[in-house]
Amino acid sequence: MGDTKTNQKIVRRRPPRFELIAGAVCLDFINTLDDRFSSQPTELLKSYIDLARFGEDAGVLAPALADLLERGYGSPAAEKVLASALEMREAMFQVFAAMVNKKPVPPAALFKLNGYVQSAAEHARLVEENGGFEWRFDALPAGFDAPLWPIARSAADLLASRQVAYVRACASKTCQWFFLDTSKNHRRRWCDMTKCGNRAKFQRFYSRKKEAST
Numbered sequence: 001m002g003d004t005k006t007n008q009k010i011v012r013r014r015p016p017r018f019e020l021i022a023g024a025v026c027l028d029f030i031n032t033l034d035d036r037f038s039s040q041p042t043e044l045l046k047s048y049i050d051l052a053r054f055g056e057d058a059g060v061l062a063p064a065l066a067d068l069l070e071r072g073y074g075s076p077a078a079e080k081v082l083a084s085a086l087e088m089r090e091a092m093f094q095v096f097a098a099m100v101n102k103k104p105v106p107p108a109a110l111f112k113l114n115g116y117v118q119s120a121a122e123h124a125r126l127v128e129e130n131g132g133f134e135w136r137f138d139a140l141p142a143g144f145d146a147p148l149w150p151i152a153r154s155a156a157d158l159l160a161s162r163q164v165a166y167v168r169a170c171a172s173k174t175c176q177w178f179f180l181d182t183s184k185n186h187r188r189r190w191c192d193m194t195k196c197g198n199r200a201k202f203q204r205f206y207s208r209k210k211e212a213s214t
Helices: 025-030 047-058 061-068 075-102 107-121 148-159 163-167 193-212
Strands: 126-129 132-137 167-168 177-181
Touching: 025 148, 025 177, 025 193, 047 075, 061 177, 075 107, 075 148, 075 167, 107 148, 132 148, 148 163, 163 167
Parallel strands: none
Antiparallel strands: 126 132, 167 177
């Protein structure tokens, strides 16, 4: 089933701010808390503008809507939605982490995520597109929580699909980003071979070279 497109095709107007390498919007969203397991995690959603920009970068928020929403930066309503976004992200992480590690899903996390999924459903509708159907969310004017709707829908679609079995955590101890393993044999270990994969290869090469010299 894969990650469902929830908006019309959006033409990117500027270079993306976020690294979108997970293969699913919801997993890219989880990865916006970088270095999660370190003593000093890096928060990539520092403001509501970052949240709106993520939606645009991920292709689930039209540029015009992103611009409109960004004008609300600093308002109590926008800040409240940002807090909700971080709460939803943590619930998503707990649910997917349990799936990846083959452990029971925390009921509280699933309950919390379901709340956001149900809220998103109130703003979604099916539209006919190119001989088929796709999900669309409320167009302008929309509330500040508009970026959350397609992200929550992405999580619901992935969790309810067979592809959830191929969600992985990067094997790099300093990364552990989530990604969807779409490789032929489903044995991909790294979120990005050009980064974490090559770094691991270098470390193994260096270790072997050091052992050979002793």
